[in-house]
Amino acid sequence: MEIYSTLTRSKEDFETINENRVNLFVCGPTVYDDAHIGHGRTYISFDTIKRYLEYKGYAVFYIQNVTDIDDKIINRSKESGIPSDVLARRFEKRYREDMEKLHVNGVNLFARATDHMPEIIDQIQRLIDKGFAYETEDGVYFEIDTFDEFGKLSNRNVEELESHREIAETTKKNQQDFALWKKREGVDEPTWPSPWGDGRPGWHIEDTAITEFYFGEQYDVHGGGLDLIFPHHEAEITQMEAVSGKSPMVRYWLHTGFLNVNGEKMSKSLHNFITIRELLESYEPDTFRFFVLSTHYRSPIDFSKDSLHQSERSLDRIRKYYGLLDVEVGYDDYECDALKPHMEEFFASMDDDFNTPKAIAAIFGLINDTKNDLDAFSESDKIAIKAFLDDAAHILGVSFETEEVNAGSDDLLNLISEVRAELRANKQYDLSDKIRDNLQALGYEIND
Known part of the structure; x- marks a missing residue:
């Protein structure tokens, strides 16, 4: 199996640190609003990747962090009058409900930032002790000039690093140094005690503290959206490799492409911002999931009603074919000569950087080659075909079963x-x- 790593810009043979075990981390939500269909695209993709790795025999430990303290959460709390912790729990619950509806149910642990303050503080202190970070009157910062390899994931220069702080940056040694700990800024803000005074962590440090706690200093796969490569993932590498002295922090970096709506970037100002909840009021979850997987996870994807309707029709075509296989699948293995090339194409496609559109094309190739002659197939042939489709449905996270219709x-x-x-x-x-x-x-x- 080969997968594409953003770090090397190439496909690489998949080899895990521990035999037959994969530690997978994907950047999770910042819980201040409902998740949108761009989030859905990313998490459906990584759920499918986990499903396939497990099908291949790997034991996968999949963690998503939950950013439950952040500027956006604090600002939304002030606007709404809802305490920030209550607001964060509310939207975390809604996010997990949305994921369950999309059959994104492979996450083993949702790790909240606020549940890992001891680990965050400990990692910051070690960075200070090793000379990579320093304290100022308003926070603790990572000193970019102490880490020579900053930019190796994104191939961008340190001067391009944009600050995510909204206050004056006069106390930093370098404008590109990024925050590890933010000291209290206002009386109404939630804070935690630390050796540097009451405050809260920066965005980047929570992920490396969480992954070091559960996975150790190095692990197999880190995933997220393309927009997180710089500066977020770049800062993660910088922090973790600086504090551990080990490289690479992650063997394979996987990133999903952007989702546009009718050819335009999704934004509230363009009135094309669609939440998962809004989408599922009109469409079956399997339809959206099939739509997402009809494009390679690394490629950009354009969302439109027409494309969703096409996914509906395509999924319905598979279901109608599946319904013609009027046999029960047992535990015995059967072979079917007509199935073999299409099944091999399906799994070869998935082995090639999780190429779901080619894998789906293999299913349609099977349908095209066998549908007209299906009545002439033996029962064992039909069982073999149905068993393959059951496996494919599980990997893709959709159902090929047709719903019962009412009489009349x-x-x-x-x-x-x-x-x-x-x-x-x-x-x-x-x-x-x-x-x-x-x-x-x-x-x-x-x-x-």
Whole structure:
């Protein structure tokens, strides 16, 4: 199996630090608002990666951090009048509900920043003791000039590091030095005691403190969105490799591509910001998941209603084929000559940097080559095909089972079709198109 690492900009053979065990860390949410479909894209991708690694026989320990103290949380708390800890727990709960609906259920541990203050403070103190960090009147900072390899993940110069502090930076040695600990700034802000005074951690330090505590100084895979490479992941490498003296901190860095909406960057100002909750009011979770996996995790993806409808139709096509396999899958292994090349293509694609679109194409290749002759297949052939599709469905995190329909639903559809035909005959195209679009949203294919 080969996977692409952002650090080397190349595909590498997958070799773990401990045989048959993978430690996987993915940057989790900052819990001040509902998760959006861009978050959904990233976490669906890494959930699928974990599923496939487990299918391959690896024991995977998957951690997501939860940033439950941050400037955004504090500002939202002041705006809403809700205490910051209550606000953070509320949106963490909603985030986990959203993930469960998307079948993103492979995370073994959600590690809150506020539950790991001793580890954060300890790591900062060791960085100070080793000469990589220093205290000022307003905080503790990592001194960039003490770490020669800063920028090796992003290939960017230290001068490009943007500060994430919103106060004057006059006390720092270098404007590019980043915060490890922020001393109390206001009377209404939550703080924790530390050797440097009451305050709270910087954004970057929580991740390395958490991963060092659970994984040690080096581990296998770190994931996140492309937007986190710089400065966040760059700062993580700097902190961890400085304090441990070991390199690399992580063997493989995996990053998901950006999600746009109708060709534009998603933002509230453009009125194209879509939360997962809003999406699931209109679409089945499997549809969005199938849409995400129809594009390679590293590639940009463009979200639109048309693309979701295409995913609905594609998923429905697999389900209809699956429904033709009227056999029960047992525990015996069966082989099918017609299945073999497509099954090999599926797993070869997944072994090639988790190439889900090619793996899905292998499923459609199977359908195209066998659907018309399926009645002539032996029962053992059908069992082999169905068992493969069951495995594929589990890896992709979707269901190929068709839902039971109510008796008389065919009659209802025929009636709707007749009404729609009459509307078209009377040139009432707007209303007939609305019926068509709504039926397509429910998974029915309409051809005029």
